[in-house]
Amino acid sequence: MSRLLDVKDLEVSFQTYGGEVKAVRGVNFHLDKGETLAIVGESGSGKSVTSQTIMRLIPMPPGRINKGQILFDGIDLVKKTDKQMEAIRGKDIGMIFQDPMTSLNPTMKVGSQIAEVLVKHSKMSKTQAKERAIELLKLVGIPFPNQRVNQYPHEFSGGMRQRVVIAMALASDPKLLIADEPTTALDVTIQAQILELMKDIQKKTNTSIIFITHDLGVVANVADRVAVMYAGQIVETGTVDEVFYNPQHPYTWGLLASMPSLDSDTKEELAAIPGTPPDLTNPPKGDAFAPRNPYAMKIDFEQEPPMFQVSDTHYAKTWLLHPDAPKVEPPASVTSRMRPVKGAYTKPVLSRKDGE
Structure with a gap:
């Protein structure tokens, strides 16, 4: 398998009133094309900061990348300007956040929100983008996509809203999908459906996935490899079988x-x-x-x-x-x-x- 992402000796800190918080301390990991890596650990272990740093979404200041490289397809994202990152976010790297309601605009129809991504990154016409939005809603398991594309987020259940967020993240066929605790706000039954959906989508699209979670049980049937984080460092990494059974x-x-x-x-x-x-x-x-x-x-x-x-x-x-x-x-x-x-x-x- 060919390498898609290589994070080398990454150090990230935040300046606060209480002093400098060293949130990520010398993190190394890699991700191959078509592979799923789960990053697991307690709240505050540095999982989300690591994933948001890959997307270059941490506010700078107070955040700061002190050291390290984030090599994505051989290109160091640390050296990219905010303007250059705008062309990469959404197009090459998609992200699914924890709470779908904070990711969706309540005043816009879901089809328009998906189409917006396509018009910006794929240069589609509005008509083409709407047709593609319907295809994406069907892909993520939304019933009656032709009708649902014209509805607002409040007309969807929590699980369906998360499916819409996944459709938005997949809109431009990204090479890498980062899922930051995407099932935490959902009940157990819907959680299982979303995890199964992500597995199914990966088989169809061969997208590489970084799955962030605090729950080892969630990743047992989803990930290929697991990285366990504690206090801003990776303390154990291996295949799912190695981390679970040895x-x-x-x-x-x-x-x-x-x-x-x-x-x-x-x-x-x-x-x-x-x-x-x-x-x-x-x-x-x-x-x-x-x-x-x-x-x-x-x-x-x-x-x-x-x-x-x-x-x-x-x-x-x-x-x-x-x-x-x-x-x-x-x-x-x-x-x-x-x-x-x-x-x-x-x-x-x-x-x-x-x-x-």
């Missing part, structure tokens, strides 16, 4: 342990990660997760761990993978989900790798 970082263990399982006793309490994320105006020395990590060692409070290689595609940023570290077993709620992953091995990676 997790290596204690933070990933905590996320998995907090997921309900149909196999467990219904009276069993869900696990919770103790404590709160660190204050990123003054990031902690060593491993940022150490104060919340029941398996933390002395070195975790003194020195930041490198990214350790578990397999060709699996990396984790924890001192527990050092050859001299004591052997620690994950909690029972996690080991019950784990299974051997063929060819797994562990060695430290000192050079730059995805997720470092």
Whole structure:
């Protein structure tokens, strides 16, 4: 597969009254054409800032890209001006936001809002754009698209509005689609439909997708690879099977342990990660997760761990993978989900790798 996106050593901060918030701290990852990458983590971990930085949507100031590259089809988006980015947003990179009502203009018919994107980026006539809008509404599963194209957002349910937002994002056939928690505001049944829709659309269009979420369970059947973020850094990355069935970082263990399982006793309490994320105006020395990590060692409070290689595609940023570290077993709620992953091995990676 050919590389579409390569994010290298990205650092983003925001100047606030309380000081400089180091929101993204040395993030590395890549995305191939036709692939889905899920970025997972708690609120405040840096997921949305990372995705919005790719689109160059963070306000500058107070936001600032301190370091790094965002190579999209070989072009560094960090070096693009706002005017140049206007030609890329919507055309080459589409974005689906969390709340569809904030993405749609309540005073405009949905067909006009989709057509507006097509007229601007695809240079279609208004008649051609309306015909294409009807096709897109049909693609995203809106019934009676010929009639619905002339309706306003308030005449659609929440799930249908999100489908309209997806249609807008797909209007110009973007190479990359960024979905920032697109199902959070929806009920479970509609959430499943939207996830299934995105999978189906990707098969039809071969669009690459970055899926942002705080819920590991949401990405299990959607993503090809997963990157787990904590305190502005990627702490584990691998294929879905590797992260779900052979997790290596204690933070990933905590996320998995907090997921309900149909196999467990219904009276069993869900696990919770103790404590709160660190204050990123003054990031902690060593491993940022150490104060919340029941398996933390002395070195975790003194020195930041490198990214350790578990397999060709699996990396984790924890001192527990050092050859001299004591052997620690994950909690029972996690080991019950784990299974051997063929060819797994562990060695430290000192050079730059995805997720470092």
